[in-house]
Amino acid sequence: xxxxxxxxxxxxxxxxxxxxxxxxxxxxxxxxxxxxxxxxxxxxxxxxxxxxxxxxxxxxxxxxxxxxxxxxxxxxxxxxxxxxxxxxxxxxxxxxxxxxxxxxxxxxxxxxxxxxxxxxxxxxxxxxxx
Numbered sequence: 001x002x003x004x005x006x007x008x009x010x011x012x013x014x015x016x017x018x019x020x021x022x023x024x025x026x027x028x029x030x031x032x033x034x035x036x037x038x039x040x041x042x043x044x045x046x047x048x049x050x051x052x053x054x055x056x057x058x059x060x061x062x063x064x065x066x067x068x069x070x071x072x073x074x075x076x077x078x079x080x081x082x083x084x085x086x087x088x089x090x091x092x093x094x095x096x097x098x099x100x101x102x103x104x105x106x107x108x109x110x111x112x113x114x115x116x117x118x119x120x121x122x123x124x125x126x127x128x129x130x
Contacts, residue, residue, distance in 0.1 A: 047101035059091055061088055092114045101113065
């Protein structure tokens with residue numbers, strides 16, 4: 001069993017306040033990599049996939065508060081999902097096969113997820129060659 005790497009989300013004060021309305025806090029948000037799995041917890045939302053499904057990761061940002069703060073956000077342009085706790089930077093993780101995360105029936109699938117972890121460089125490097 002491989003050790004699990006954990007990446008904590010970085011909360012900006014305004015995002016912490018907006019997110020608290022949806023159960024988001026440092027205790028309920030994290031990205032975990034281990035046992036050939038990528039797992040993301042963002043309050044009540046979960047995303048899990050095999051690392052072999054990850055085809056790329058890059059640091060992105062900045063993001064506007066109105067488009068990113070609060071609950072998980074769906075892009076109507078490409079069906080990507082954003083889990084944001086700050087507007088400075090995050091990591092956009094792209095998938096070979098889209099994955100579920102938003103709806104409990106898993107009908108909607110996402111080709112990418114953006115996460116605003118504290119150590120964006122380390123996460124992007126870790127997922128660059130899964």
